[in-house]
Structures are given as C-alpha cells and as structure tokens.
Amino acid sequence: MAGFEVPGDNGEAGYFGGLVEKEIDYKAEAAVIATIRQPWAEAFCRCGIWTKGYGRPKNSGRCHHHSFCRLCSWLDHGKLIMGSFGAVTRTFHRAVGRGLQFLAVHLSVRDNPANARAIGRDLTDDDLRILKSDDGLYSELYQSRPVYIDGTDGNDDLPGLWTCQHVSLACSTALRDVYKRGLIVGVKSKLETAIQLCPTRALPHAHAIVTASASMDAQTLAEELKGVMDRVLQECCDRLHLPLFASVRVYAIRSAGHLEKAAMYTEKVIPLGILVRQALSRPDARRSDGRFDEAYLSRLEHGLENLHDQIDSISKGFQAIGGELGTVRGRLTLGNLRFGKKSILDEPASHRRYRTKKAAKQRAKRKAKRKANR
Structure with missing residues (x-):
C-alpha cells in the first residue's frame, strides 16, 4: 500500500526507498485516504505496487492522482521540475546570459477588496520562511478559504465549483494576456485549490514561473496581471x-537557489492528513463530554468522499460544469519554458527521449490519418 515502505528480497529499501532519501513525506496522507470508500482511494493504496498479472498486464501500478499522491506528483512532475529548474542546472544562468529574468507569480483572490493587492518585489531569504504569513512565498497557506463547496447534508456544491472555475479562468486569462502582449516571454503555471474541511471551503489560485526581459519591473507586472484578473472576475460576476x-x-x-525553491513550490499535493487534523481540532468537533460528535465525523467523512471529484472538476477542464468556459486546463506552458529548440531549460535526457518518441508517434498517427482520408 502507498504509504508503507516495501522491502526488497534481501532486506534493502524497496520501491519507496528513493522517496525517503529525498525526504518526500509519502506517508502523511496514506492513513486518511485509506479510509475513503472511493475507487480512486483504492488506486492510491495500491500505488507503487507493480501489478503485472493483476488487471491490465502493462499497468505501471501507479495511481496518477497527482493532487493527492506524493509519489506520482514527484515522479511525473516534481522530478522533472528539479531537473529543469534546480540550482545545479544551467537554467538560471542561461536566462541571465540572454538578458532575461525569472519571476515567481502567485495569482489568487480575496473576498475583501482591502486585502486584494498587487505586490511586486525581489524574492529574499526572509520570504522563504514558512511562518512568514503576510507576503512571503508561502503566505497563501494562511489565507482564508472563501468559496463554499460543501456538498454534504443536501447542500448544493455547484455554485461554489462554478466560482472556482471562473477564478481559474481569470488566472489563466491573465497569464495568457501578458504573454500575448510581450510583457513576458515564457510561462509555466499550475492551477491549485487550497482546501478547508468540515465544511469544505476552497481558495482557487495559481502558481507560475515566468520569464521576462531583465528590465521588466515586478510591480508593473503584478499590476497588469491584477488588472486582467479583475476584469474577468467582473465580467463573470453574475456566475x-x-x-x-x-x-x-x-x-x-x-539566484539559482531561489529559482529551485519557487519552482518546486508550484508542484505539491493537497495535505489531507493536515486538513483532517485541523478539522478534528476545532471545538465543534467534540461534544460537551469530550467525545467526538458523530454527526460532525459523518460530515467530515462525506466531505472527504466528495473532495476528489470536486478537485478534478476545478483543475482538469471545465466541460463537465460550465462548458462555456472552453478548455482551460490545470497546467499551462508557453514560450521559452516549453521544451523544444527555443527552450532555455535544461531538459533531462530521459524526458527528451520520452518527448521525441511521443512526437514521432503523433506524426505517424497524423500521416496515417491523412493517408486514410485520401
């Protein structure tokens, strides 16, 4: 089961041993997810167990639920980010040599206009402190979750999900807009949803690494992004x-070290273990005699069961709900941060082989399709 270290035949660390060496906390959510009665939770529990002969013969054994599984998040995205943006790569210095700079962008929303600001400045060591809750790199962890998406007790979660989708649309539109206008020349972004349980509340937002001319002022870019986001939110206000x-x-x-930390922060999972602990620590979780309230635990259980589908509907495209939004996706890569001839990134050799092989298959499919249509 994911979350348990499987030993090898001679007692050495098994499939998850590499995660321990890299200090990836793959055990944190396993106990919580194992209690959820949903097919995706069962897939998570089997993640990492090679299943030849069980189910599909070519099944890799991984669940690919990147919003929850630390193993899949690391292998499919985190490992590639480290190999492309890491401090030991040439990426940062290559950009500086070409007259470019990297910027970390956080796009979010507030329900109070007094707290909705555009801030642009240099990233400092002090911003990397996890406890800096005002305007540090990790300060979004401390913001309230204003959007109500709780679907328990007969509540309708669709208005909240539509709201999250339109915030995601505003984030993606803002990044595309400044890219099309030439204010930035590269984008790598990911839409995320910060969660609070019992009741389920959300804070949709986006993290991005962008490249721009060395002369681009961070405050100017922040104001441009905020202007586009506010315009989209105003246009969608009735939704x-x-x-x-x-x-x-x-x-x-x-610095190259700051680039690595900012890039890795764009790829993380929803910490269900922490969220459940926070929910159970609230005063209304217990009765007057000190025991847990059964109705509260039931709401928490149903909230966990609904959470996976809610996150998917927000981050994996909007056709299922609110189809008029088009094809906004959870990840966006543009310009010189897209792997290829014009990219400024270091590309791991394994990813280059995978990318070229996949491109060759796509070309062969298009060729066969054209031949069949003649």
Missing part, C-alpha cells in the same frame, strides 16, 4: 456566488 477580487504577488528571482 460567482460571492464577490471576489484579484490578489497578485510577483517576486523577481535573483
């Missing part, structure tokens, strides 16, 4: 179940 206002932070990155 939001509460007024929301754009909050943007842009940090100019001045």
Whole structure:
C-alpha cells in the first residue's frame, strides 16, 4: 500500500526507498485516504505496487492522482521540475546570459477588496520562511478559504465549483494576456485549490514561473496581471456566488537557489492528513463530554468522499460544469519554458527521449490519418 515502505528480497529499501532519501513525506496522507470508500482511494493504496498479472498486464501500478499522491506528483512532475529548474542546472544562468529574468507569480483572490493587492518585489531569504504569513512565498497557506463547496447534508456544491472555475479562468486569462502582449516571454503555471474541511471551503489560485526581459519591473507586472484578473472576475460576476477580487504577488528571482525553491513550490499535493487534523481540532468537533460528535465525523467523512471529484472538476477542464468556459486546463506552458529548440531549460535526457518518441508517434498517427482520408 502507498504509504508503507516495501522491502526488497534481501532486506534493502524497496520501491519507496528513493522517496525517503529525498525526504518526500509519502506517508502523511496514506492513513486518511485509506479510509475513503472511493475507487480512486483504492488506486492510491495500491500505488507503487507493480501489478503485472493483476488487471491490465502493462499497468505501471501507479495511481496518477497527482493532487493527492506524493509519489506520482514527484515522479511525473516534481522530478522533472528539479531537473529543469534546480540550482545545479544551467537554467538560471542561461536566462541571465540572454538578458532575461525569472519571476515567481502567485495569482489568487480575496473576498475583501482591502486585502486584494498587487505586490511586486525581489524574492529574499526572509520570504522563504514558512511562518512568514503576510507576503512571503508561502503566505497563501494562511489565507482564508472563501468559496463554499460543501456538498454534504443536501447542500448544493455547484455554485461554489462554478466560482472556482471562473477564478481559474481569470488566472489563466491573465497569464495568457501578458504573454500575448510581450510583457513576458515564457510561462509555466499550475492551477491549485487550497482546501478547508468540515465544511469544505476552497481558495482557487495559481502558481507560475515566468520569464521576462531583465528590465521588466515586478510591480508593473503584478499590476497588469491584477488588472486582467479583475476584469474577468467582473465580467463573470453574475456566475460567482460571492464577490471576489484579484490578489497578485510577483517576486523577481535573483539566484539559482531561489529559482529551485519557487519552482518546486508550484508542484505539491493537497495535505489531507493536515486538513483532517485541523478539522478534528476545532471545538465543534467534540461534544460537551469530550467525545467526538458523530454527526460532525459523518460530515467530515462525506466531505472527504466528495473532495476528489470536486478537485478534478476545478483543475482538469471545465466541460463537465460550465462548458462555456472552453478548455482551460490545470497546467499551462508557453514560450521559452516549453521544451523544444527555443527552450532555455535544461531538459533531462530521459524526458527528451520520452518527448521525441511521443512526437514521432503523433506524426505517424497524423500521416496515417491523412493517408486514410485520401
């Protein structure tokens, strides 16, 4: 089961041994997810167990639930980010040599316009402190979750999900807009949803690494992004179940080490273990005699069961709900941060082989399709 270290035949660390060496906390959510009665939770529990002869013969044994599984998140995305943006790569210095700079961008929303600001400045060591809750790199962890998406006790979670989708649309539109206008020349972004349980509340937002000319001012870029986001949110105001206002932070990155930390922060899982612990620590979780309230635990259980589908509907495209939004996706890569001839990134050799092989298959499919249509 994912979350348990499987030993090898001679007692050495098994499939998960590499995660221990890299200090990836793959055990944190296993106990919580194992209690969820959903097919995706069962797939998570089997993640990492090679299943030849069980189910599909070519099944890799991984669940690919990247929003929850630390193993799949690391192998499919985190490992590639480290190999492309890591401090030991040439990426940062290559960009500087070409007159470019890296910037870390956080796009979010607030329900109070007084707290919705555009902040742009250099990233400092102090911003990397996890406890810096005002405007540090990790300060989004401390913000309230204003969007209500709780579907338990007969509540309708669709208005909240539509709201999250339109916030995601605003984030993607803002990044595409400044790219098309030439304010930035490369984008690598990911849409995320911060969660609070019992009741389930959400804070949709996006993290991005962008490249721009060395002369681009971080504050100017922050104001441009906020302007586009506010315009989209205003246009969609009749589809939001509460007024929301754009909050943007842009940090100019001045060292390869800071680039690595900012890039790795864009790829993380929803910490269900922490969320459940927070929910159970609230006063209303217990009765007057000190025991846990059964109705509260039931709401928490149903909230966990619904969470996977809710996150998928927000981050994996909007056709299922609110199809008029088009094809906004959870990940966006543009310009010189897209692997290829014009990329400024170091590309791991294994990924280059995978990419070229996949491209060759696509070309062969298109060729066969053209031949069949003649």
